[in-house]
Amino acid sequence: MPVTPVLPAEDQSLAIQVADRIRDMLIDGGFSPREKLSEQQIASQFGVSRNTLREAFRLLSSQGLVEHIPNRGAFVAAPGEAAVLDIYRVRQVIQRGAVMAAGPGHPALARMRELVAQAEAALGLSDWQKVGTLNMEFHRAMVELCDSPRLSTCFDLVLAELRLVFGQLDDTAHLHEPYVALNKSLVIALEAGRIADAVAQLETYLLKSERAVLAALQRQKGQVRKLA
Amino acid sequence: MPVTPVLPAEDQSLAIQVADRIRDMLIDGGFSPREKLSEQQIASQFGVSRNTLREAFRLLSSQGLVEHIPNRGAFVAAPGEAAVLDIYRVRQVIQRGAVMAAGPGHPALARMRELVAQAEAALGLSDWQKVGTLNMEFHRAMVELCDSPRLSTCFDLVLAELRLVFGQLDDTAHLHEPYVALNKSLVIALEAGRIADAVAQLETYLLKSERAVLAALQRQKGQVRKLA
């Protein structure tokens, strides 16, 4: 269990602030998978009332990060293999649609290019966590190619769940590092308007990434069994 | 404002029940666009406490059906033209992805076929509301072709918003009626494994539907101006 947290900016209601903070902690692996989120305990730690925390839990449950079970309370979601398969299915549909909708000179392309450059720099510093964060930002930017707030929102939810999966794994460096060059090649193809090429590269990436995440989950499961 | 509502099944917490009930009322046009949802009033009408209602509002705001503005309260969302454009963009990406993922003999195909038959029967009875409901169910079933709970969830959210749009319109018969034959042709193409044909038909449908909805919104806006 983490120490008392710091709350984000105060232009939003307390319930939203608390939900955002818990969300960040969930994504950073600050809670264990399936961990019970005790209302009394967490309300006390955040210094908010239980009613306010319940509102926050409703928000988090809508995002799939918390499983709110009637009369039993709220638990940290623990996406497993089935979830990973579905997450990549969603990514395939949405990201493919975004790439196919990509128009030349779209601002998101410049953003993607910039993120690749930053990832290359982080790779040179062996800053794996940053590489991972930039990789995800890269894919978020890709979805923005189709200029759909709702698709971006949907994608963000799925991405948050995927980060929850990463939070369950010990070592995620190998999950992001090999894809920096691939991302660069992908953005080059998009800039050149070679959509079919970009789609093919994206599908290659998604397949490799999915397999790597599933393998890591499997290894993690094996280790958990050994410990038990 | 509607009369005191009946609550749905009791296997869920009260907050969820209230949220579901309000959601149904929103979709059925039981509230006006941008109408203020007074906590005190609605809590009293539902016979629940204000805290419980706030939880429900958090759920509804996550679904995009209610806009929760800090210190001002909750308002009925009123999707306009920009939202409609985005909704159809989402539909294009998701439904296209679903159709391209369609495998022969998928259970959703049988469901789509059944829904078309029901829509034809309802059409014969000039039951426009039922035709509309079945049309939406048809498209929901289409998304199930790709077996992704998360895509289905995302699509449901978007569909709920679209129904909110319909709830703003006076006469929606012409928004659904012309597409029964198109849906039938589409499911036939899918059953025959003619995916490219199905994709083309889907794009035709989406384009026509989007134009029809936008036109209806425009006409509605014109009438509102006349009344004001």
Place this chain on the structure above:
DNA sequence: GATTTTGTATTGTTGAACAATCTATAATAG
């Protein structure tokens, strides 16, 4: 008419209380 001030209503949040439900522990039966 436009701006400022005042009063009222509502929201956001808190905390106490209690019924209902679940979980953990103890007691009992086989």
Place this chain on the structure above:
DNA sequence: CTATTATAGATTGTTCAACAATACAAAATC
């Protein structure tokens, strides 16, 4: 000893009252 049942305690879900903060409406002033 194991399995089942009963009991106690903890927690959740909900209600209610209260109050500070904010927004909105009405009144007063320029």
